[in-house]
Amino acid sequence: MVDISRETAEQTELRLRRVITQAQLVVYPGLYRFDEFPLNRFPDAARSDALALVRDDHVWSQLVPCDETRYERFGLFRFHFPEDADNSGFVGWLATHLKRRFGTGVFVTCGQNSAAGGIFDYWGVPAELADMVFQEVGRLVQGDVNSAPVVNGEPGVEVR
Secondary structure: OOOOOOOOHHHHHHHHHHHHHHOEEEEOOOOEEEEEEEHHHOOOOOOOOOOEEEEOOOEEEEEEEOOOOOOOOEEEEEEEOOOOOOOOOHHHHHHHHHHHHHOOOOEEEEEEEHHHOEEEEEEEEEHHHHHHHHHHHHHHHHOOOOOOOOOOOOOOEEEO
16 A cells, blocks of 8 residues: 655654664675566566566566676665555655765665565665665664664564
8 A cells, every 4th residue: 555644854754764663674695786688588588586577668677696796786675564654755765865875876676565564675776885775774774873783683674
């Protein structure tokens, strides 16, 4: 469900800082890249280790693990939210936060898992900033942007 919220910027900030503490965060090890292939090569070219598979009018694009430095690579993390969480505006809010903090853009690919709260987000950040972004996101999930991140073993944060 997509919520509609009418609130001030300050109310949105407070709501989304609360919502992120309710989210399940998964940080993926390694790096990923986009692999493109023509529409007519589907499904044979689709990889079983792809985290996402999307298309436009000309190509399929799959998000796959990558160790090769010749590609543009990304660190990845994912959010699942509780079913009743009003996370409207979350993508724009966190993307703006990361842009201000690190100067980086992000990409977000969404999917749907009705058994796990609904819409979920894969977030990609440039490989060279991945560790710093993961730490920052971990701090936000813990509810204190200034505290040291606790990643393993804490509720709401899982490392894969």
